[in-house]
Amino acid sequence: MNQYTFCAPCLFGLEGLVGEEARRLGFENVTVEDRRVFFTGDEHTLAKANLCLRMAERVMVLMGRFPVKSFEDLYQGVKAIAWGDYIPKDGVFPVKGYSLGSALHSVPDCQAIVKKATVDRMSQTYGITWFPETGATYQIRFSIMKDLCEVFLDTSGVSLHKRGWRAVGNDAPIHETMAAAMVNLSRYRGREFFWDPFCGSGTIVIEAALAALNRAPGLDRSFGAEAWSTIAPNVWQEERTAAMDREYRGNYEILGSDIDPQSLNIAIANAKKAGVSKYISFREGDATKLSLPTDKGIIVCNPPYGERMGEQNEAKRLYRDLGKHLRYADGWKKYIISSEADFEHYFGTPATKKRKLYNGRLQCNVYMYY
């Protein structure tokens, strides 16, 4: 088995949670930085991380890290990487990357240099100068930050927030990774009543069910590195089986409700595709009027933000009505994500705790009441 250093990028604000998750999964040398978490391990770690991490966006192998002040530095740094140990003769190896606050700011030029340096190094290994690129994909990613270049091989392929169960989306589905983070913040363990009163396409309730079951979120999808010849197929099979063996069985009380019947139909289809429909019930209703399903439980939701002017006023009205409706729901812990800076004012109660994070580019807070 080879030893690798992995990098798992994540949404801003989720690093600490991803770090804890990586430690819980048994990964070694976990370190947390802005928007990413590093850890070490072998091919089993690679497969387990892809299958099991709920809140990371992808898993990449760190191939090199070196200072760059010139294109020559970049070329030499990338050429020093033993690409032939990873990429076979017929591998497809596209290059993506970004550069921030660095002397090398032209990303297309950097991309071309990284590609050329990789080809030149592989030419030395394989003794050919033209590569057909007809086989499996080995996506190269680079980042240049303040003149420090890092080069990675992406093992995930499609981003990890795509679990494979989303039949169709509605207008504003929350990222699965963000939904999983909110469920994690609420400390839901499958014992309490769980309710998302603005469930839309069902992302939060589906992630809650997956978490309650301890079901690996990636079981129903494939990953880029599954096609790599350098990783034996039994590694993936063993990690899939081990993940399934770690699942719990139980009866969970999870409710998703929404005012829009069309969204509910989407949520029902998604829950079915995710294999969790028997754990979730769905109901049509206005969150500001629905009677509470029990006297205690956990509410996790992302009500409409209202990104345009008219909608913003509507959203504020909704927060006010929701606050009034839930004023005496003391048995319920509430975790509400919103980009509205004055959310607590409209909701009518200061949060017990707030956590700043980014839902895509939108700065939000999870307002926690417990």
Ligand SMILES: C[S@@+](CC[C@H](N)C(=O)[O-])C[C@H]1O[C@@H](n2cnc3c(N)ncnc32)[C@H](O)[C@@H]1O
């Ligand atoms: C931002 S979306 C939620 C997206 C959802 N988390 C998902 O992943 O698809 C907000 C949802 O709130 C619903 N909604 C708006 N006003 C509502 C109300 N008064 N009561 C219940 N649902 C409402 C909308 O129909 C929409 O589905």
